[in-house]
Amino acid sequence: MSEQNPSILSHVSIGTNQFDKARAFYDAVLPALGIAAVLEHPGAVAYGRQYPEFWVQEPHDGNPASVGNGFHLGFFAQDREQVHAFYDAAIAAGATCDGPPGPRPAYGEPYYGCFVRDPEGHKIEAAFWDAEMSMQIHGE
Template identity: 70%
Template structure:
């Protein structure tokens, strides 16, 4: 029997929250725009993914307040540019702060289209669409 290899390169990422119920409600709405769902949940911790529990939001296990990591951000794959906009709109409506509205970022690549927001705890999150057809054309030149 042939098994399918997990396409992810990271087992999972966890971010801390100081208000679990608000963070849970925020991510339920925002990640749904990218067809990302709850995979599992434990008291004070929830995991999201499409097939695997790749993104966790939880209260810190050590009981200390959650803090931000300078330079850290989490990027989610959008399947279309419309999903980038839906992610951004849902995040802003749910209380996120804009950290870069939807649009191209030629500095990254002409094939990149994304947005950045700060969640309710201040974590920087991104939704990005990668235009595979355009990327292939760019490589040919």
């Protein structure tokens, strides 16, 4: 029996108007979370740890890509250090800060994360959920 993919989504795609620049940005940032390019086609690249879960691509309809208001994409970090590594890599690669690394008690005490805007304005998050803290809070 093969191992089942643990993801709940097949994939997420964001559009880009500057594919080469977007590819260079994500190639520089995602390794901080153990994520790499796993599949590519002309004008599109997919990233993942094992499966192609996050696509960056030119829109198929030929119209300009735009940033979705209210949309953001969150990546799992394995620990707080990865959150900081992701943030530092993103800022160095041209992202802007939309919330520096730190706890966000409003999201739950075990949450620790950061938010950046990629060079085209997409809101990207790296988050660590401290399972040990969660168990302590819930008395497990």
